[in-house]
Every structure is written in structure tokens, then in C-alpha cells.
Amino acid sequence: MTDSKTNAHTVLIDELNQLLADSFALYLKTKNFHWHVRGPQFRDLHLLFDEQATEIFALTDLIAERVRKNGAPTLTSIGAIAGRAAIKDQDASDLSAEAMVKELVADNTTYIAQLRATKEAAGNAGDNATDGVIDDWTDQAQQRVWFLSSVIG
Template structure:
């Protein structure tokens, strides 16, 4: 493998890990959307749904970047589970503040993953991926900001 091939392989691995993280974060956000309760129910129910929709929309864009780099994407829930760095949350009785804090932390972790993928895109000379990640990072930063404001 040449240096370029190695850089491209590293980018694809980073994109696929990012794809797995987005799917896992989408499911967790939907879980909280479905199970939130309490005085802020309506606002949080709607916020979590908005955020889940935004995260889900990223999955196709990320997968298309993998394919445009000539590689295969993740193909199953098992592949997502093996590749995701987002920890599952199966509890259905968490308080809303715990849900908010967990989603905030997971979105912060996603921002770090996005920055790693941006660096990999730069190393691989993939200007399109490098550029589009800025928008994805901005979206994640906005989710962190909104969630953080709820914890004050």
C-alpha cells in the first residue's frame, strides 16, 4: 500500500466509525424521545425528536462519503455495534436531566470524532469530506449548546 492508499484506508475507517456513532446516537436520542417524562416532557420530547432527525440525516451523507472514496459502508446492526464508540443506554426510566447530560456528553464525543475524521480527510486529500465536516461539527456543537443550556 502506498501512503495515499494508507491515508484513504484510514479515512474510510474513520468515516465508518463516525457512521456507527451517528446510528448509535440516533437510536439513543430516539430512545430518550420515546421515554422522557416529567414537567419538561413536551419540550424535551420535541427537542429529542428534532435532534434525532438531524443525526439520522447525517448517516446517509457519511455513507455516501465512504462510497465516494471507493469503499464499502457498514452493512448491519452488528457492524454498527462493533464500530460505535457511543455507549448504549437501555434504561427507560432515567430522569430527564440524566438523559440531557448523557446526550450532551455523547454529542461532545461525536465532535471529537468529527475532528479526527476531518484530519483523516485532510491527510487523504479528500477536500469534499474535509469541507462538509465543518457543517456536521457545527450541528453537533449546536446540539451540545442546546442541551447544555437545559442543564443550567
């Protein structure tokens, strides 16, 4: 491999592992909100958060497999995930439903930005498979933002 190809591949691996960390962080936060939501919209949000958490969790394996198919190791621990995630923990269990939704809108928007950075890195590295599959993942994240934004008006 040429140096530019090697550098592009290294950047892609870094972006994929960043996306993996953000996926786990977003999954845990969404699941946390599923467990702790309360109020008049409880049932609808409880179900919405669970659907979204399930969708996000399913991506973790796909992302990790893209890293492995590119010949690199994935993140290996909760500490590695915490050290990389741009999506920050939310340890409060008493947030209002509206605060939870707003936080998930912001976090999914951050996630979309990471998806776009990863897609660009995949294109630069010539990884057509990763480049192509990210379009579906971006569409899913955009739908999450749309659904969540519609809840708060």
C-alpha cells in the same frame, strides 16, 4: 497511489465508518430518550430530542455516501454498527430527564471528537469534499451540545 496516499485513504475510510456507527448509535439513543422522557420538561425535551434525532439520522446517508464515493463499503448491519460505535447503548427506559440530557451532552461531545478525527483524516487523504462538509456537521453537533447544556444550566 503511493503507500502513504493509500494508508491515508484507508484511515479516512475507517474514520468515516466509525463516524457512521456513532451516528446510528447517537440517533437511536436520542430517539430512545424522545420516546421515554418524562417530567415537567416533557414537551420541550420530547420535541428537542426528536428534532436532534432527525438531524442526526439525516447525516447517516451523507456519511455512508462519502464512504462509497471513496470506493469502499459501508457498515452493513446492526452488528457492525454495534461493534464499531464509541457511543454506548442506553437500555434503561426510566432515566430522569436530567440524566438523559447529560448523557446526550457527553455523547455529542464524543461525536464532535470523532468528527474532528475524520476531518483530519480527510485532509491527510486529500479528500477536500469530506473535509469541507464536516465543518457543517461539526457546527450541528456543537449546536446540539449548546441546546442540551442550556437545559441543565
